[in-house]
Amino acid sequence: MRKILSFIVFVALISVNPTLAQVSVGDVVTLKERHLHIPAHPAPGDSQVPFRFASESQATILDLDNATSWVRIEGTDTSGNVATGWITQKYIAEVLDTDVVVNEPLAWCPPKGSPDPHPSGRLRIASWNLGNLHRSDGESIFGDSVKRDPVDYERIKCYIRLFDPDVLAVQEVDGEVALSRVVDADVYDLHVSSRGSGSTGMQNTGFAYKNGLTVAEQPDFSELDTSGGLRHGTRLDVSHNGQTVRALVVPTRHVSAGRP
Numbered sequence: 001m002r003k004i005l006s007f008i009v010f011v012a013l014i015s016v017n018p019t020l021a022q023v024s025v026g027d028v029v030t031l032k033e034r035h036l037h038i039p040a041h042p043a044p045g046d047s048q049v050p051f052r053f054a055s056e057s058q059a060t061i062l063d064l065d066n067a068t069s070w071v072r073i074e075g076t077d078t079s080g081n082v083a084t085g086w087i088t089q090k091y092i093a094e095v096l097d098t099d100v101v102v103n104e105p106l107a108w109c110p111p112k113g114s115p116d117p118h119p120s121g122r123l124r125i126a127s128w129n130l131g132n133l134h135r136s137d138g139e140s141i142f143g144d145s146v147k148r149d150p151v152d153y154e155r156i157k158c159y160i161r162l163f164d165p166d167v168l169a170v171q172e173v174d175g176e177v178a179l180s181r182v183v184d185a186d187v188y189d190l191h192v193s194s195r196g197s198g199s200t201g202m203q204n205t206g207f208a209y210k211n212g213l214t215v216a217e218q219p220d221f222s223e224l225d226t227s228g229g230l231r232h233g234t235r236l237d238v239s240h241n242g243q244t245v246r247a248l249v250v251p252t253r254h255v256s257a258g259r260p
Contacts, residue, residue, distance in 0.1 A: 022095070023061050023064065023071060023089065023092065023095055024061065024064070025061050025062065025063060025064055026060070026061060027060070027061045027095050027096075028058060028059070028060055028061075028095070028096045029058065029059055029060075029061060029073070029092045029093070029094065029095050029096065030056065030057075030058055030059075030092075030093045030094050030096060031053055031054070031055065031056060031057055031058075031059060031075065031087075031091055031092065031093060032055070032056070032090075032091050032092065032093040033055050033056045033093070034055045034091070035055070036052070037052035037053060037054055037055045037078050038052055038053040038054070038055060038087055038091045039052055039087065039091075040052055040053055040077070040083065040085030040086065040087060041070075041085060041086045041087065042085065042086065043086060044065040044067070044068040044070040044086050045068050045070065046086070050085070051077050051078070051079075051083060051085065052077065052078050053073070053075045053076065053077055053078070053083070053085070053087065054075070054076050054077060054078050054080075056093075057075055057076045058075065058076075058096070059073040059074060059075030059076075060073060060074045060075070060146075061073055062074055062084060062144075062146075065086070069088070069089055070086050070087065070088055070089070071086065071087060071089060071092075072084060072085065072086050073085065073086075073087060074146060082131065106151070106154060106155060106158050108158070109154070109157075109158035109161065110158065110161045110162050110164075111161070112161060112184045112186070112187055113161055113164045113184075113187055114187070114210075114212075115186065115187045115188075115210050115211035115212045116210060116211075116212035117166045117210055117212055117213055117240065118164070118166055121241060123166050123167070123238065123240045123241075123245060124164070124165050124166045124167070125165060125166065125167045125168075125169065125245075125247065126163060126165035126167070126168050126169070127168070127169040127170070127171075127249065128160075128168065128169070128170055128171075129170070129171040129172055130156070130170055130171065130172055130173055130178075130182070131145070131146060131172055132145040132146060132172050132174075132202075132203065133148070133156075133170075133172060133173045133174060133178045133179070133182070134147075134148065134174045134178060134202070135174040135175060135177040135178040135181070137149060137150055137153075141172075141174065141202045141203060153181045153182055156182040157181075157182045157183060157184070160182060160183055160208075161184070166209065166210050166213060167207060167208075167209045167210070167213070167238060167247060168183070168188070168207065168208040168209070169205075169206075169207055169234075169247065169249035170205065170206050170207070170208065170249070171203075171205050171249065171250075171251055172203045172204075172251075173192065173203075173204050173205075173206055174202045174203075174204070175192055175202070175204055176190050176192045176206070179192060179206055179208060183208045186211070187210065187211060188208040188209060188210060188211065189208070189209055189210075189211055189215070190206065190207070190208055191206055191207045191209070191215075191217045191234060191236055192204050192205070192206030192207075192234065193205045193206060193220050193232040193233065193234040194220055194232060203251070204232075204234075205232065205233055205234045205249045205250060205251060206234050206249070207234060207236055207247065207249065209236070209238070213238055213239075213240065214238070214239040214240070215236050215237065215238050215239075216236065216237040216239075217235075217236050218235035218236055218237060219235070220232035220233065220234060220235070221233030221234070221235050221248055221250065224250060224251070233248050233249060233250040233251070234248070234249050235247065235248050
């Protein structure tokens with residue numbers, strides 16, 4: 001009887017200490033299914049929960065705290081925005097094979113849209129801070145900013161196809177080269193602000209607009225640049241249905257890079 005009781009206690013002990021997934025910085029992971037979603041924290045060991053990551057979504061490991069085994073991830077929050085935060089490893093369901101993730105076709109991706117404005121006659125304008133969108137794979141504008149693989153650029157392009165704006169205003173793009181990677185060249189023309197020096201010159205504002213629109217690109221809006229080193233706003237005039245829409249996109253400050 002004593003042997004049986006000892007065996008039962010042993011099983012109970014190991015059942016409450018599950019093995020954590022072995023993760024490294026740069027890994028792509030799937031988060032666990034959870035009705036309350038995945039709590040995100042501002043720092044390792046911090047009990048505050050400013051937001052939650054979406055249950056069963058994918059995320060990228062940005063940092064690992066060896067003292068607590070907590071990880072900082074970039075993923076999708078419950079509002080559908082890209083966000084970064086710290087989680088405990090118990091919420092990681094699996095580490096994905098990066099080669100499979102990169103080469104896997106985006107089956108949900110819509111086909112290319114029309115270069116002409118929407119047939120409803122309404123001019124559809126959207127804005128997206130693309131969060132340090134570098135022109136090159138695996139590179140970051142700042143040391144701690146996101147690094148993107150080829151599939152990440154394709155995924156952004158798919159989202160743009162999904163909401164199919166006539167005019168898309170963007171922030172934090174590494175010039176026209178970076179912006180051209182996330183839009184269809186035979187659907188959109190580009191207009192990006194002039195480049196400054198250093199990392200500031202790699203965080204431009206700009207527009208992608210349908211080829212079929214009548215657009216007059218305007219000089220940069222530089223009045224916000226009071227120090228000589230700040231980013232410029234980008235301007236263009238869109239003539240549509242007998243009216244002219246004057247559009248201006250300016251640099252924005254945000255809590256979490258990449259939030260639309």
